[in-house]
Amino acid sequence: MKFSVKAWSSGKARTGVLHLGSFEMETPSLLLSTRKGLPHFISPDLLPSLPSPDSRLLQFSPLHFLDGLSPKTISKIGGLHQMLGLHEYGFVAVARDSIQCLPSHDGTNRVGPSFETPCGRHLIKPIEYMEMISSMRPNIWATLADEVPAWVSEKRNTSSVDRTVKWLDECIALRPIGGEVFGAIVGGSNEELRQHCAREVARRNVSGYWIGGFGLGESMDERPALLNAVCDNLPEEKPRLICGLDLLEEVLQGVAAGIDLFDSTYINHITLGGFALTFPLDGIEAKVSNFQPSDVGSDRIKINLRATVYRKDTTPIVEGCSCYTCRNHTKAYINHLLNVHEMLAQTLLELHNTHHYLGFFRLIRESIKEGKFERFRQRFIADRHDDLAVSAANA
Amino acid sequence: MALRFEVLGRFNRARAAQLTLPHFVCQTPLFMPVGTQGTIKGLTNDQLEEIGCQIILGNTYHLALRPTSELLDELGGLHSFMKWPRALLTDSGGFQMVSLLHLADITEKGVTFQSPIDGKPMLLTPEESIQIQNRVGADIIMALDDVVKTTITGPRIEEAMYRTLRWIDRCVAAHKRPNEQNLFGIVQGGLDPVLRDICVRGLVERNLPGYAIGGLSGGEDKDSFWRVVAQCTAALPEDKPRYVMGVGYPLDIVVCSALGADMYDCVYPTRTARFGTALVPEGVLKLKHQAMADDTRPIDPSCSCMVCKNFSRAYIHCLVTKDAMGSQLLSYHNLYYMMKVHTSIFVDFQGPTNA
Numbered sequence: 001m002k003f004s005v006k007a008w009s010s011g012k013a014r015t016g017v018l019h020l021g022s023f024e025m026e027t028p029s030l031l032l033s034t035r036k037g038l039p040h041f042i043s044p045d046l047l048p049s050l051p052s053p054d055s056r057l058l059q060f061s062p063l064h065f066l067d068g069l070s071p072k073t074i075s076k077i078g079g080l081h082q083m084l085g086l087h088e089y090g091f092v093a094v095a096r097d098s099i100q101c102l103p104s105h106d107g108t109n110r111v112g113p114s115f116e117t118p119c120g121r122h123l124i125k126p127i128e129y130m131e132m133i134s135s136m137r138p139n140i141w142a143t144l145a146d147e148v149p150a151w152v153s154e155k156r157n158t159s160s161v162d163r164t165v166k167w168l169d170e171c172i173a174l175r176p177i178g179g180e181v182f183g184a185i186v187g188g189s190n191e192e193l194r195q196h197c198a199r200e201v202a203r204r205n206v207s208g209y210w211i212g213g214f215g216l217g218e219s220m221d222e223r224p225a226l227l228n229a230v231c232d233n234l235p236e237e238k239p240r241l242i243c244g245l246d247l248l249e250e251v252l253q254g255v256a257a258g259i260d261l262f263d264s265t266y267i268n269h270i271t272l273g274g275f276a277l278t279f280p281l282d283g284i285e286a287k288v289s290n291f292q293p294s295d296v297g298s299d300r301i302k303i304n305l306r307a308t309v310y311r312k313d314t315t316p317i318v319e320g321c322s323c324y325t326c327r328n329h330t331k332a333y334i335n336h337l338l339n340v341h342e343m344l345a346q347t348l349l350e351l352h353n354t355h356h357y358l359g360f361f362r363l364i365r366e367s368i369k370e371g372k373f374e375r376f377r378q379r380f381i382a383d384r385h386d387d388l389a390v391s392a393a394n395a
Numbered sequence: 396m397a398l399r400f401e402v403l404g405r406f407n408r409a410r411a412a413q414l415t416l417p418h419f420v421c422q423t424p425l426f427m428p429v430g431t432q433g434t435i436k437g438l439t440n441d442q443l444e445e446i447g448c449q450i451i452l453g454n455t456y457h458l459a460l461r462p463t464s465e466l467l468d469e470l471g472g473l474h475s476f477m478k479w480p481r482a483l484l485t486d487s488g489g490f491q492m493v494s495l496l497h498l499a500d501i502t503e504k505g506v507t508f509q510s511p512i513d514g515k516p517m518l519l520t521p522e523e524s525i526q527i528q529n530r531v532g533a534d535i536i537m538a539l540d541d542v543v544k545t546t547i548t549g550p551r552i553e554e555a556m557y558r559t560l561r562w563i564d565r566c567v568a569a570h571k572r573p574n575e576q577n578l579f580g581i582v583q584g585g586l587d588p589v590l591r592d593i594c595v596r597g598l599v600e601r602n603l604p605g606y607a608i609g610g611l612s613g614g615e616d617k618d619s620f621w622r623v624v625a626q627c628t629a630a631l632p633e634d635k636p637r638y639v640m641g642v643g644y645p646l647d648i649v650v651c652s653a654l655g656a657d658m659y660d661c662v663y664p665t666r667t668a669r670f671g672t673a674l675v676p677e678g679v680l681k682l683k684h685q686a687m688a689d690d691t692r693p694i695d696p697s698c699s700c701m702v703c704k705n706f707s708r709a710y711i712h713c714l715v716t717k718d719a720m721g722s723q724l725l726s727y728h729n730l731y732y733m734m735k736v737h738t739s740i741f742v743d744f745q746g747p748t749n750a
Binding site for chain 1: 432476477720723
């Protein structure tokens with residue numbers, strides 16, 4: 001793996017190039033969320049229809065395989081790339097997947113972090129984790145972290161930092177075969193602890209940083225200070241990956257603080273809800289021309305395709321969008337699929353939403369390269385505030 | 396009549412043919428996957444084309460409920476709604492009603508039932524069924540027939556057979572688009588060769604574009620099943636397609652093709668995929684079984700579909716019944732397998748050696 005920073009804008013926002021195995025991609029960029037290595041609904045033969053190389057980084061949790069595939073068998077098959085036939089893709093292993101493998105801070109103890117998984121609560125020790133990593137051979141893997149929600153006591157928060165650093169050392173000591181290690185950084189909502197953890201991890205020999213403990217109850221207002229407390233204490237030339245920032249404004253907060261890679265479950269959540277992203281990309285005006293605040297959750301960012309207003313709408317989700325869904329299908333058809341609970345709805349939505357969200361990241365990179373990132377960010381926030389104000393006034 | 400049927404090769408009673416429909420030129424024998432509600436569970440049109448699907452079946456009962464035939468008509472028909480570039484077939488809606496609804500009853504007027512939406516009494520007549528299918532716009536539409544299970548005995552079978560013949564006339568009269576949609580009649584008569592014969596001759600007299608053999612695949616023993624198919628294919632015209640409804644297992648399809656049938660439909664490959672079962676040359680493979688958890692071979696080493704080329708049984712095992720992707724991948728493989736069964740029959744006819 002090679003990473004280099006290329007351009008800056010508005011202080012800490014930066015673009016970079018990540019060279020990983022068989023491909024190179026620009027950052028800031030998105031990790032696509034997967035279940036057992038494959039997207040939730042997009043089958044592997046449809047993956048190439050997504051923009052490339054933007055869509056080549058896939059996040060997975062080793063804990064996904066607890067329910068039926070042993071590390072021994074995965075080793076026998078030859079690792080994840082071989083098992084999935086996705087040799088041209090990059091896999092990033094992170095224990096927390098924010099959908100089905102959720103940190104369970106009260107189950108965690110000195111020995112390892114605990115997660116709520118579909119197979120029940122599971123405590124994973126570094127030695128077990130590293131056995132999984134060795135068998136799966138991801139391109140990048142994050143060390144184990146004790147992530148705590150924003151409201152825990154300072155004592156609990158402090159012990160989470162101590163444990164996380166300890167497990168980092170244990171994981172590294174159990175040298176796996178290949179794969180770049182990203183050191184995990186926590187610290188909850190305490191700026192000093194965040195700073196302390198970042199400095200400790202920065203002293204270790206890691207290829208990059210995985211910043212955890214966000215999206216667990218902290219407010220958007222307190223987040224910039226916490227992000228800065230971390231990023232300001234990390235070397236500039238190593239990549240920073242963050243988990244738990246989903247909404248567009250949250251991603252922008254992360255970019256502003258100097259984050260390069262985003263592990264987000266936004267696409268999954270809106271897809272399951274029947275929503276499609278429609279906010280304008282690059283001057284392509286969404287057909288939400290007469291924007292009206294609605295009581296079905298549609299706004300300037302997305303539309304709720306379950307709404308009856310789309311029953312006979314034979315236009316694509318976004319006019320001019322080049323994704324598979326918009327080139328081939330209409331809002332009316334997806335509305336029908338949602339109503340009759342057909343899986344194809346989720347496949348088509350995940351395709352479009354991924355395509356669109358990747359477009360957002362492309363806009364971010366362009367604005368940084370043009371030195372206009374802060375202006376870009378302010379415009380997005382302003383639009384969003386307008387929508388919320390109108391919706392509130394009409395409620 | 397809106398189709399052309401040309402036999403290109405024969406082997407005894409089996410035939411390979413080209414069936415030209417308004418939306419697509421098909422090779423028979425062919426298998427039609429069932430896309431009940433306007434989609435084949437989880438697969439995109441591109442994938443279906445890659446697999447080799449030529450005709451998809453839509454269920455009139457389900458589509459009439461949602462999104463309704465009127466909406467489909469307004470938006471240009473089911474082809475346009477689904478953006479499916481190949482052929483479509485709709486059934487009459489009668490079978491689903493009888494099998495899915497409580498208190499469904501058949502009278503001379505039609506099928507009376509309780510609306511699943513509000514419980515009101517409703518009636519599906521032959522005229523109404525054809526009108527709905529005219530609005531949906533499929534290449535092939537099916538007559539409303541009076542279908543009885545083959546496990547039933549007694550005068551009900553004869554009554555159903557004669558009623559089917561009376562209803563076909565009503566269907567033909569109600570059909571507003573004979574130059575764009577082909578109305579197939581359905582042969583009934585249970586397992587009784589005399590009744591089946593009367594029904595075949597009655598339908599053939601009406602000179603329909605194609606004929607279906609109905610009322611089978613409902614629990615009768617295999618010997619009875621094959622005998623009825625053999626009798627019907629012997630009596631139906633050579634130059635028109637023959638469709639055995641609700642079939643089925645790969646072996647049944649091969650045998651029926653040997654007896655001279657051309658078209659089939661069944662939910663089996665896609666339904667069994669959702670239960671974690673794959674179709675393989677040796678029969679079936681139950682991916683749910685613990686034994687699959689460390690089997691690193693592909694589902695079918697002789698299969699060249701993207702599932703068998705990329706994945707192991709062990710990986711599919713950890714997906715099935717737990718993750719949507721599992722049933723998508725298995726549906727893909729199972730349909731690919733079914734299509735291969737057909738193309739191999741078709742290809743074998745082209746050369747001097749035969750199936």
